[in-house]
Amino acid sequence: GETRQLRQRSKARALSNETRLWRPMADGYSWLVGFSSIRHRYRVDRDVQTPGGRFDLAGVENEVGETTVYGEAGVEIRKGLEGSLGARFTHSELSGSGEHLSPLVLARLDEDDGEREENRLLPSFSLLARPAEELTLYARYQQGFRPGGLSIAGDTVRLYRNDRLGTAEVGFRYGRPGVDRLDLQGGATLSHWKDIQADFLDASGLPVTDNIGDGRVWTVTANGGVRVTPELRLEAGFAVNDGKITKPTHAFTLLAGSDEGSMEIPNIARFVGRGAIDWGTSLSTDWSLVA
Numbered sequence: 058g059e060t061r062q063l064r065q066r067s068k069a070r071a072l073s074n075e076t077r078l079w080r081p082m083a084d085g086y087s088w089l090v091g092f093s094s095i096r097h098r099y100r101v102d103r104d105v106q107t108p109g110g111r112f113d114l115a116g117v118e119n120e121v122g123e124t125t126v127y128g129e130a131g132v133e134i135r136k137g138l139e140g141s142l143g144a145r146f147t148h149s150e151l152s153g154s155g156e157h158l159s160p161l162v163l164a165r166l167d168e169d170d171g172e173r174e175e176n177r178l179l180p181s182f183s184l185l186a187r188p189a190e191e192l193t194l195y196a197r198y199q200q201g202f203r204p205g206g207l208s209i210a211g212d213t214v215r216l217y218r219n220d221r222l223g224t225a226e227v228g229f230r231y232g233r234p235g236v237d238r239l240d241l242q243g244g245a246t247l248s249h250w251k252d253i254q255a256d257f258l259d260a261s262g263l264p265v266t267d268n269i270g271d272g273r274v275w276t277v278t279a280n281g282g283v284r285v286t287p288e289l290r291l292e293a294g295f296a297v298n299d300g301k302i303t304k305p306t307h308a309f310t311l312l313a314g315s316d317e318g319s320m321e322i323p324n325i326a327r328f329v330g331r332g333a334i335d336w337g338t339s340l341s342t343d344w345s346l347v348a
Contacts, residue, residue, distance in 0.1 A: 062106040071097040082139060087131040089143070095123045102156075115155055119206040122150040129181070139185045149175040153207035153216070175219060177202050191237065193230040198223070203254060208266040217254060217268050224248040234282055235290070243279040250274065253302070255323045259312065270305035272322050274298060292333040300325040 077091030098121075103114040129143030152172045183197035202221045228244025252268045259265045280294035300322035302309075310320075337347040 059107060064104050064106065066102045068100045069098070071095065082131060082133065085133040087141075089129045090127070092124070092126045094125075095121070097121045117153065117155050117207045120152045121204050121206065123204070124148050137187045141183045141185075143181045145177075145179045145181070147175075147177045147179070147202075149177075149204045149219075151175070151204050151206060155207060175204060177221075191232050194227075195229070196225075196227045198225045200224075205254075206266075215267070217266055218252050220254045220268065221251040222248055228278075238284045239281070240283075241279075241281040244277075246274075246276045246278075248274040248276070250322070253322060257312075257323045267309070268306065269309040269323075270302050272300060272302040272304075274300040274322065274325065288336055288338045290335040292331075292335065294331050296329040298325050298327060298329070 073093070073095045075091065075093040077089060079089035079091075080087050098118065100116070100118040102116040105112050105114060125145055125147040127143065127145040129141055131139055131141035133139050151174070179200040179202065181197065181199035183195060186194045188194065200221065200223045202219050205216065205218045205220075208215060208217050224246055225248075226244055226246040228242070230240075230242045232238075232240030234240045250272045253270060253272050254266060255269045256264055256266050257269070276296060276298050278294070278296040280292070282290055282292040284290045302320040302322055305320055335347075337345060339345050
């Protein structure tokens, strides 16, 4: 059979800044204000090498500019119990262009509006309790989103929309990492995901980014550390994820070839584990060695 070689060249450039000002909890209240700015450009070019020569495939360039202002206010409801309420407002400017496209694809791309602006107001709130000196319990909810863009699909380019995520979390923290002899952290989260952006292989076997539907993700995490000696500390942790597509798009259902109940969200690891050994010693009053 004929041998074909796919080559892809990716180039990314980003510039970001975040500035914040905050007041820690004191006299019964706290606050935080800030802003961030991100400018990101990402370009992908593809071609196929065959015995008959080299052929250019569709290419794409995405440029995203985001400006966000955010704030949060906290109050001590009573001794050992704190609450906070916050919000983020994000203005996004997106532009995309393709190359090596047919006139029909270019016309459809113009209709899909490759250049657009988006505004998002994302709320958050939390509760934090300290029933004991070294133990903290918390519950929080927050929202987030990712802007859309253009994606290569086979020998053409198409638009994918922004996706939105709402996450509720409960958890605990015991001890302070690196300070107390023993520290533990654990939590459980439930995320509802709208218009999920995902990378997967299309029918031709080429990678593509697209919106695949709505879904939910359950996550349970646990992390801990113990200081064995003043110089030696051991750490370990794990996470279990269960991500399901609850309302897939028709196109992704046909591509996946399975029913809704068995569709997992691509690129979410089922199990994640980690371990670390942290060792440090003082060589002199001015020098230390850490490994």
